[in-house]
Amino acid sequence: MRLLVARCEVLYTGRxxxxxxxxxxxxxxxxxxxxxxxxxxxxxxxxxxxxxPTVVEEDGQKIVVRKRAGKSEDRLExxxxxxxxxxxxxxDATPLEKDGVERxxxxxxxxxxxxxxxxxxxxxxxxxxxxxPVDLMCRNESGDWIAVEIKRVxxxxxxxxxxxxxxxxxxxTCRGVLAAQTIKPQARTLAESRGIRxxxxxxxxxxxxxxxxxxLFA
Amino acid sequence: MRLLVARCEVLYTGRxxxxxxxxxxxxxxxxxxxxxxxxxxxxxxxxxxxxxPTVVEEDGQKIVVRKRAGKSEDRLExxxxxxxxxxxxxxDATPLEKDGVERxxxxxxxxxxxxxxxxxxxxxxxxxxxxxPVDLMCRNESGDWIAVEIKRVxxxxxxxxxxxxxxxxxxxTCRGVLAAQTIKPQARTLAESRGIRxxxxxxxxxxxxxxxxxxLFA
DNA sequence: GTGTCTATCTCGGGC
DNA sequence: GCCCGAGGTAGACAC
Numbered sequence: 001m002r003l004l005v006a007r008c009e010v011l012y013t014g015r016x017x018x019x020x021x022x023x024x025x026x027x028x029x030x031x032x033x034x035x036x037x038x039x040x041x042x043x044x045x046x047x048x049x050x051x052x053p054t055v056v057e058e059d060g061q062k063i064v065v066r067k068r069a070g071k072s073e074d075r076l077e078x079x080x081x082x083x084x085x086x087x088x089x090x091x092d093a094t095p096l097e098k099d100g101v102e103r104x105x106x107x108x109x110x111x112x113x114x115x116x117x118x119x120x121x122x123x124x125x126x127x128x129x130x131x132x133p134v135d136l137m138c139r140n141e142s143g144d145w146i147a148v149e150i151k152r153v154x155x156x157x158x159x160x161x162x163x164x165x166x167x168x169x170x171x172x173t174c175r176g177v178l179a180a181q182t183i184k185p186q187a188r189t190l191a192e193s194r195g196i197r198x199x200x201x202x203x204x205x206x207x208x209x210x211x212x213x214x215x216l217f218a
Numbered sequence: 219m220r221l222l223v224a225r226c227e228v229l230y231t232g233r234x235x236x237x238x239x240x241x242x243x244x245x246x247x248x249x250x251x252x253x254x255x256x257x258x259x260x261x262x263x264x265x266x267x268x269x270x271p272t273v274v275e276e277d278g279q280k281i282v283v284r285k286r287a288g289k290s291e292d293r294l295e296x297x298x299x300x301x302x303x304x305x306x307x308x309x310d311a312t313p314l315e316k317d318g319v320e321r322x323x324x325x326x327x328x329x330x331x332x333x334x335x336x337x338x339x340x341x342x343x344x345x346x347x348x349x350x351p352v353d354l355m356c357r358n359e360s361g362d363w364i365a366v367e368i369k370r371v372x373x374x375x376x377x378x379x380x381x382x383x384x385x386x387x388x389x390x391t392c393r394g395v396l397a398a399q400t401i402k403p404q405a406r407t408l409a410e411s412r413g414i415r416x417x418x419x420x421x422x423x424x425x426x427x428x429x430x431x432x433x434l435f436a
Numbered sequence: 437g438t439g440t441c442t443a444t445c446t447c448g449g450g451c
Numbered sequence: 452g453c454c455c456g457a458g459g460t461a462g463a464c465a466c
Contacts, residue, residue: 001258005307015444016318023310032259040219040309041250043269047314049262089223091258092241096265100234160378233459
């Protein structure tokens with residue numbers, strides 16, 4: 001990775017146009033072709049960037065990073081006024097191991113669908129519809145079908161998404177359940193008005209890592 | 219900004235848990251408290267990060283970046299095995315000037331609502347509903363109300379969004395128009411099935427910077 | 437503080 | 452290639 005600290009001006013043209021006035025910034029060139037322009041604030045997002053595959057051209061006064069993006073071209077132009085530092089380091093590239101994403105929640109709920117309702121049993125994961133897969137399709141003891149949408153955070157969008165599936169599912173009657181670690185109040189309200197049941201679940205509890213919290217004075 | 223290149227292991231706990239095995243990476247400490255862990259691939263997103271406000275503790279062997287986030291705490295732990303470089307630079311922080319985002323499209327369409335339909339005139343921008351503002355509210359020559367949702371890219375979500383507004387608008391009849399620079403086919407299909415009209419618009423043409431493309435052999 | 441929407445969203449997976 | 456859905460989405464703005 002090459003790290004260039006320089007007083008510079010940056011112009012971007014592509015999906016929109018953007019300009020950075022002259023100032024001292026950090027320019028990062030990653031080994032895979034990624035290019036990032038950072039300043040000393042603004043969180044994790046670069047001011048400007050280009051993701052691979054890129055072509056970098058440089059002549060000491062100007063750096064041009066280009067990319068063929070669909071119909072038009074994305075182009076980042078850096079005018080260098082003063083280079084304050086220019087170093088290169090050999091870095092590794094290892095994957096990030098995540099735990100606790102939606103997929104893990106789905107795995108646990110597929111293994112114990114009973115927490116979503118009495119007597120529920122799993123028919124299949126990723127039940128196909130013509131607009132996308134339902135996370136879990138279950139049936140209860142009466143034979144009723146129940147489509148389950150799983151989210152880490154249950155929002156209005158999740159209710160809409162499940163609603164779209166329910167419209168398209170070609171079964172006589174199919175009810176909907178939204179299962180999430182947290183469910184937003186307004187999503188809950190919308191769900192209720194559409195007859196969709198909400199269930200809050202806790203991954204750690206599902207895994208048996210933690211006891212269910214006992215609500216006092218319930 | 220402090221740039222630290224080091225062989226390190228990183229642990230994150232917070233909204234989920236994640237681990238980075240030992241490898242050489244770049245650690246960025248921004249002046250505003252942002253902390254980023256980058257490797258030599260993977261585009262603009264850091265492997266791990268923490269946005270301000272943060273508290274950083276360091277003892278030469280370990281760096282802990284913490285944040286009070288809602289109920290629980292976000293925590294990033296870096297175990298340093300070997301420091302290869304450790305430099306600090308004074309950087310500026312200037313705003314990025316953008317042109318061509320959704321707001322600009324809204325401004326042009328507000329100025330010339332006629333392109334959205336014959337005889338349309340603007341009643342107001344950001345017409346309030348109880349779930350959010352409609353981008354443009356218009357009326358046509360017959361006095362019919364027309365709610366316009368504007369996007370750079372028109373997706374299914376945009377159709378749903380407009381649909382939610384239409385449900386809540388307290389007018390006798392109000393039709394919907396989705397205006398976007400590009401509209402996805404499936405969004406178009408969903409829109410049609412809901413009686414929402416789709417209009418593709420071009421910011422450059424609206425501004426008069428470019429002539430409308432004449433389709434040959436139309 | 438919640439709630440909502442935008443984003444050069446990025447990224448991955450499926451078809 | 453397009454399209455859809457997830458994301459530690461982040462960030463901005465209104466209420």
